Amino acid sequence: MALFTDDDLQPAPSTPPERIRPKRSVIVGWSFVGAAFILTLVLALVPAPYVIEQPGPVFNTLGTDQPVGSTPSKDAKLLITIPSKTTYPTAGSLDLLTVSVVGNPDSLPSWIEVASAWFTPSKAVLPVDSVFPPGVTTEQSNKENAQLMVDSQQDAIAAALNELGYTYPQEVVVKQIIMGSPADGVLKVGDEIITVNGVHVPGVQTLRDLLKKNGAGKPATIGIIRDGKPSTVQITPEKSGPAVIVGIGAGMHYSFPFDVMIQLNNVGGPSAGQMFALGIIDKLTPGKLNGGQRVAGTGTIDNEGNIGAIGGIRQKMYAAKGAGNTWFLAPQVNCDEVTGHIPPGLTVFAVKKLDDSLAVMKALSSHSSTAAFPRCPAS
Numbered sequence: 001m002a003l004f005t006d007d008d009l010q011p012a013p014s015t016p017p018e019r020i021r022p023k024r025s026v027i028v029g030w031s032f033v034g035a036a037f038i039l040t041l042v043l044a045l046v047p048a049p050y051v052i053e054q055p056g057p058v059f060n061t062l063g064t065d066q067p068v069g070s071t072p073s074k075d076a077k078l079l080i081t082i083p084s085k086t087t088y089p090t091a092g093s094l095d096l097l098t099v100s101v102v103g104n105p106d107s108l109p110s111w112i113e114v115a116s117a118w119f120t121p122s123k124a125v126l127p128v129d130s131v132f133p134p135g136v137t138t139e140q141s142n143k144e145n146a147q148l149m150v151d152s153q154q155d156a157i158a159a160a161l162n163e164l165g166y167t168y169p170q171e172v173v174v175k176q177i178i179m180g181s182p183a184d185g186v187l188k189v190g191d192e193i194i195t196v197n198g199v200h201v202p203g204v205q206t207l208r209d210l211l212k213k214n215g216a217g218k219p220a221t222i223g224i225i226r227d228g229k230p231s232t233v234q235i236t237p238e239k240s241g242p243a244v245i246v247g248i249g250a251g252m253h254y255s256f257p258f259d260v261m262i263q264l265n266n267v268g269g270p271s272a273g274q275m276f277a278l279g280i281i282d283k284l285t286p287g288k289l290n291g292g293q294r295v296a297g298t299g300t301i302d303n304e305g306n307i308g309a310i311g312g313i314r315q316k317m318y319a320a321k322g323a324g325n326t327w328f329l330a331p332q333v334n335c336d337e338v339t340g341h342i343p344p345g346l347t348v349f350a351v352k353k354l355d356d357s358l359a360v361m362k363a364l365s366s367h368s369s370t371a372a373f374p375r376c377p378a379s
Contacts, residue, residue, distance in 0.1 A: 048111045049108065049128050049129075051101050051127075051131050052102040052123055052124070053315050054099070054102060054120075055315045057319075058319050059079060059095065061079050064076035064078055068095060078263065079263055080262055081263070082261070088287070096272040096275040097296055097319045098319070099312035121314075152271070152301070153262045153273075154254055155273055156262075156274070156276035156277040157256060157262075157280060158170060158256075158302075159302065159305050162304070162305065163354055164281065167257075170202065170252060170303055172192065172193045172201050176249030177189060178248070182236055186234075192224060193223070196211065196220055196223075202303070203252065203303050204251065218237075219236045220235055220246075252303055269310075274298065274301045274351075281358070296319075296328050298316050299330070300331075301354065307332075313330060313331075325346065326345060326346060328348045329351050329360065339376055339378065342376070347375065
């Protein structure tokens with residue numbers, strides 16, 4: 001028996017399905033995600049007008065031309081060789097340091113790479129034009145740095161041999177004359193400068209010092225040798241910033257008493273001069289100059305033993321620390337860039353002359369206190 005008929009079945013009222021609308025906060029959230037994705041994509045692809053300096057390979061001047069920590073190679077060559085002289089066993093290391101540059105005018109880093117470098121203590125972000133001047137190609141820059149390396153090696157050999165008491169011809173030579181300068185029409189390319197106001201000129205730094213002592217606007221008597229004949233000329237120097245100049249590019253010419261060969265490819269610039277000089281001295285003298293310890297350093301050097309400023313010292317300190325060094329020799333003039341950026345566990349000595357560095361080496365080799373030596377302040 002049926003309890004109801006078909007007429008009793010009333011259809012339910014028809015109502016449209018309820019539409020679930022996303023909350024406004026969800027829409028805003030996804031918008032931010034999308035914008036962030038697009039921004040990240042742009043930052044990853046769009047080049048930035050900067051380059052990044054970071055720690056580069058480390059080379060032991062007492063070892064081979066292979067980077068410290070690299071896999072030994074059958075092609076490795078001694079970094080410093082002195083074929084015709086007796087050399088002595090060495091130990092530890094006298095590490096020279098390099099800086100790697102990420103990017104060049106033809107291949108700039110992305111904004112993401114630059115942003116990451118800004119927050120990495122061992123890296124530095126620099127405008128590309130400060131590293132690669134406009135109008136100078138990457139190839140030209142590399143060629144110039146290669147020549148600077150060759151010149152620094154010659155100056156390092158001269159500094160080491162002078163320190164060890166060797167005598168040999170070393171001449172200050174005019175290599176360039178600036179048009180319209182006080183020297184224009186008075187000096188010639190190839191002239192050897194031997195005196196300023198009667199004082200002997202053994203190197204380029206002494207020439208600068210004597211010109212500064214003479215002062216601008218006052219004639220200086222300069223003794224030269226031209227075509228093998230000595231003579232004197234009168235030149236009135238002029239001011240150029242803090243310097244007193246006559247408008248020449250001067251360089252050194254050496255006639256060494258024996259060959260010192262330095263093998264280091266694909267590294268440019270003059271900043272390894274100090275460590276080359278120390279490596280040569282260590283090889284030519286009995287005993288262990290560094291006491292068998294790991295010592296790193298940087299700085300240009302000239303034949304008179306003056307240690308000059310270099311670039312990228314923060315990156316070089318981190319490179320030294322990464323290679324296991326605890327002692328670091330820094331040009332005193334670079335201390336303002338060192339302070340506040342010294343990696344933990346690294347002691348940085350401030351040196352002006354090769355003799356300063358040798359004094360530190362003597363203390364290290366004899367395990368004496370180094371407390372009295374000038375340092376770049378940690379903070």
